[in-house]
Amino acid sequence: MRTMRALQITRPDGPYELRELPVPEPRRGELRVRVEACGMCHSDVFAKSGSYPGLVLPRVLGHEVAGRVDALGEDVRGFRVGDRVGIGWNAGHCGSCRACRAGDFPNCVDGQVCGLSYDGGYAEFLVCPANGVARIPDELDAAHAAPLLCAGITTFNALRNSGARPGDTVAVQGIGGLGHLALQYAAKLGFRVVALSHGASKEALARELGAHDYIDTQRISAAEGLQRLGGAALVLATAPHAAAIASTVEGLTPRGKLLIVAVPDEPLAISAMALISGRSVAGWPSGSAIDSEETMRFSARAGVLPRIERFRLEDANDAYSAMMAMRLRFRAVLVP
Ligand SMILES: [Zn+2]
Numbered sequence: 053m054r055t056m057r058a059l060q061i062t063r064p065d066g067p068y069e070l071r072e073l074p075v076p077e078p079r080r081g082e083l084r085v086r087v088e089a090c091g092m093c094h095s096d097v098f099a100k101s102g103s104y105p106g107l108v109l110p111r112v113l114g115h116e117v118a119g120r121v122d123a124l125g126e127d128v129r130g131f132r133v134g135d136r137v138g139i140g141w142n143a144g145h146c147g148s149c150r151a152c153r154a155g156d157f158p159n160c161v162d163g164q165v166c167g168l169s170y171d172g173g174y175a176e177f178l179v180c181p182a183n184g185v186a187r188i189p190d191e192l193d194a195a196h197a198a199p200l201l202c203a204g205i206t207t208f209n210a211l212r213n214s215g216a217r218p219g220d221t222v223a224v225q226g227i228g229g230l231g232h233l234a235l236q237y238a239a240k241l242g243f244r245v246v247a248l249s250h251g252a253s254k255e256a257l258a259r260e261l262g263a264h265d266y267i268d269t270q271r272i273s274a275a276e277g278l279q280r281l282g283g284a285a286l287v288l289a290t291a292p293h294a295a296a297i298a299s300t301v302e303g304l305t306p307r308g309k310l311l312i313v314a315v316p317d318e319p320l321a322i323s324a325m326a327l328i329s330g331r332s333v334a335g336w337p338s339g340s341a342i343d344s345e346e347t348m349r350f351s352a353r354a355g356v357l358p359r360i361e362r363f364r365l366e367d368a369n370d371a372y373s374a375m376m377a378m379r380l381r382f383r384a385v386l387v388p
């Protein structure tokens with residue numbers, strides 16, 4: 053039997069374990085991808101802790117996958133062996149539920165998440181539904197395309213669907229894996245961009261990535277800092293800290309929106325009074341395969357690239373520890 057190297061989680065709170073597993077065969081409607089790179093996402097924490105609903109162990113994680121089509125199952129149309137493709141969080145939908153019929157694939161009742169519903173990209177190969185696959189433009193190499201399949205699409209798609217218009221003040225809370233992409237997208241989309249971070253150490257980087265203003269929340273509250281700039285039409289929350297996210301609400305304009313793409317453990321404490329003016333709080337669900345394609349094409353054209361650190365599969369546990377301890381400044385990318 054042909055085998056491949058893959059990282060498995062075999063028990064809750066366990067490490068990534070390097071294994072030799074059979075190379076999977078694509079079934080009807082699926083294709084096999086030879087993985088060239090896979091980004092590591094903070095949401096691995098939900099799988100690792102066993103708290104993700106319906107997760108069955110052992111599992112190969114990884115939902116920021118870039119690679120090439122290696123084999124086609126029956127009835128797969130539109131892809132050929134050798135095509136460059138990516139797979140993100142929302143990576144498979146039923147096509148017949150109410151959400152799918154409305155074209156809202158990320159909210160499919162039977163939606164599949166790469167690396168949680170089926171084995172993902174921390175491996176040399178994976179098999180996935182063809183309807184969850186996005187094309188990678190030639191200009192992007194695999195290691196830089198990979199983080200765009202989750203961190204990139206999530207922030208780009210949230211921003212472009214937020215209702216904020218060019219010229220509006222848009223604040224990005226957090227400058228990590230998601231935030232450093234959000235700042236670049238926000239600048240390229242024509243917003244006045246404000247970076248929010250704790251401490252002064254990230255100011256130079258934030259400005260390099262496109263921020264026009266920087267608020268150090270160690271010196272001044274997010275709300276006061278934003279109000280001094282006239283208030284934000286939109287705050288995009290990208291770092292999973294409940295108090296830091298909640299503290300931005302009073303920095304919004306009267307009808308401004310707090311849009312959340314990071315998931316803290318604790319609930320958000322937000323004063324209802326602060327919302328009465330017409331402010332709103334909402335979340336954003338990443339996007340579908342076509343959104344991933346549009347994200348990658350925009351990124352290639354606009355010059356938005358993730359900053360990455362490459363790791364080998366055998367060093368995944370080091371990458372995870374560094375990510376959880378905030379020692380990684382950007383996206384860890386595993387290269388099998
Ligand atoms: Zn993710």
Ligand SMILES: [Zn+2]
Pocket residue numbers: 145146147148149150151152153159160161162163
């Ligand atoms: Zn569906």
